[in-house]
Amino acid sequence: MKKTPLLNVALSRLIASLGHGDMLVIGDAGLPVPPGVELIDLALTRGIPDFVSTLRVVLSEMQVESHVLADEILLKRPPALQALDELTATAVLGTRQLLSHDAFKHLTRQARAIVRTGECQPYCNIVLIAGVTF
Template sequence: MKKAGILNRHLSGALAELGHGDAVLVCDAGMPIPEGPRVVDLAFRAGVPSFAEVVDGLLAELVVDSATAASEVREANPGASALLDEHFPRLELVSHERLKELSAGARLVVRTGEARPYANVLLRCGVFF
């Protein structure tokens, strides 16, 4: 049994399969999930686990080259906006509709229980060397 890091076996296994350039969508409970990508649904109750908890946990285990979020997050969800700015100084912003289109190319979708709007980010995996 693992003693640290992400303990959820489905998520841990899915992360181990990612490679350089793969995309991971971390999304709130209301984001439409596209057909195709592997989905690990962590949502338990509204707000649990939060977007922030999941992003922090993923960043402890992933190398991320870039991040894309919906521009609507700026006005609709200042908390998520601040979190994204803190973690991703070069955050790319696109329309929510464009983010949904880009999400179709994700290899993995991690659904949180977040119940605040636009708490979504598309992460592009990097390489550790």
Template sequence: MKKHGMLNRDIASQLAKFGHTDWLVIADCGLPIPEHVTCVDLSYRIGEPSFETVLEAVLEDFEAESAFIAQEINMHNPQLETTLQERLDCRYVSHEELKMMSHSAKLIIRTGEASPYANIVLQSGVIF
């Protein structure tokens, strides 16, 4: 059994397939999921697991060189925006653009988060 890193076998297996500049989306429970993109759905009730819990677990095992969040977060979820900007240097895109970016993602991880605009696109970096 794995001792460190991502224990979820579906997420761990998908992350192992990532290359430089591939996109990973961590989504709230309301973000539309494109049918052609692999989705690991972790949600089991409203709010569980939280966006922040899943993001922290992913970032322990994933090298993100950049991040994108919806500009609408600053009006509708400023506390999460502050947390994200402290953790990552996030670039802003419109929510519509973020949804379009999700169509090019290699993986979407769906959380149970139910707060507004709790979505992020992480661009894979390299570890060397």
């Protein structure tokens, strides 16, 4: 049995297959999934699972070099932003890049997969760019 907190088979398998520079998106319930991009749908109902809990579990297995947010998150300031700022300050998320929400959605076309949460706060979406552990 695994020792890390991530129990979802599809998500764990995906993280194990990531190479340096690959992108994984964790999105809110409304983020569109581009055709051809794998969807790992964790959403059960409004708010379950939430964005921050999902992100923290993914980070228990994934080495992140940098991340991308839509700059609109800084204007709307959902509660998740505080956790994102803390994870950035402690270097868990690496460096931050900001894009417009439209550019962010365009970037998701290059992702290996999108993880859909039940989050319903605005702009709670992140592109995680895989790093290496060596």
